[in-house]
Amino acid sequence: MKLNGSVVLVTGANRGMGRHFAAQALERGAAKVYAAARNPESVDLPGVEPLRLDITDPASAAAAAAAASDVTVLINNAGVATFANLVTGDPALIRQEFETNFFGTLNMVRAFAPALGANGGGAILNILSVLSWRSPGLGHAYAAAKAASWSLTNGVRLELAAQGTRVTGLHVGGVDTDMLAGIEALKADPADIARAGLDGIESGALEVLADKVTADFKPLLSADPSVIYPELV
Template sequence: MQIKDSVVFITGANRGLGLAFAKAALAAGARKVYGGARDPKSITLPGVTPVALDVTQPAQAEAAARACGDVTLLINNAGISRGSSFLGSPDAVAAARAELETNFFGPWALAQAFAPVLAANGGGGMINVLSALSWTTFPSVATYSATKSAAWSLSNGLRNELAAQGTQVTSLHVGYMDTDMAAHAEGDKASPDDVARQALAGVEAGQPEVLADEVSRQLKQGLSSPTPPYAGSPQAA
């Protein structure tokens, strides 16, 4: 599909990568851009139509789909990280449940709500924002990684189920980006603006997957190695 003249709906569009997606879609000639956020007043980018949306509330996803019946590209961007390990964080289960609601059940609910809309508008496309951490994990982000692994499987399943109606599903993987979520992290960080442009270009090229930085490309390549990245460091004998 082409971004020019498309109608784009972005979750979590008020900041970070979501805001970058809105800017990139407008720059690419999208006819209309909807920005979903819990507080629609936080959507201030000119040219973006604010929509009240909490992705953890399926009824709000359904209401958004009814109100935005002209959408041709859904971007599931909203995500959270509680910085929790599996065993070392006292609130790990609560953290995982919160992350799952936003990172897994949220995109699922949006996909369910908007699938008929996309079908009615010729098929269109969907971008699911995943992570390089879909393929590996660290103690400080263990629960987050688990939710992104689940979201990767969700994205692959949606691609299979939506193919019959002509809807293209593109998974976006990236490591640390220069956003609020990664403000604590050290090292190189990808530009959200560059990541958004790559993702939209991937949609136009019909790519099922966009690896937006060197970290995600190296991790994906390593999945077939004898010591894949998710196996961790070898233990001393």
């Protein structure tokens, strides 16, 4: 799958990592890049085609798919972090995490799968997290939603294989965007993460570990939980 000549749609493309995905897709020769956002007027990247989209609304996703029926690459970047915990957190915030990070991604996959199939198969990139594999000690709703999104990615990869659609999961640690503003943590450059994701699409990778944090943690998945959560020992 080459991005040169492709038609790319990026969700949450008005800022942060999504803006880097859109800009780099253009640099790699994409014939068209749809920059999707709830407020398309906030998209300020030259060369893209702004597109109104609320991924939590299936009707909005369907309207976007009708307007962008030529898409060959779908990048599910849009997400939210409320930092809500599961036991004591606001249930509305927990539901918001799942409505955006899980059901929003699913809405997009379901809406665009027919177009991708009709256009030769194409590719989907889902932005996941190292927190798909480990709860961090705070904001467990986000980790739960990203774990569900990891399983979603594995499931739709199997379901779409017959139509030739390659589904890639991009796992990242902390990224220096507005989502983590004010949070003290090791943060990767969003441009580097976008580059790793686009490289994964072009190489046909099923999974991309975009930084050292995720690469170091992935081998621990087979370990006893006491290794993954030493604070409980």
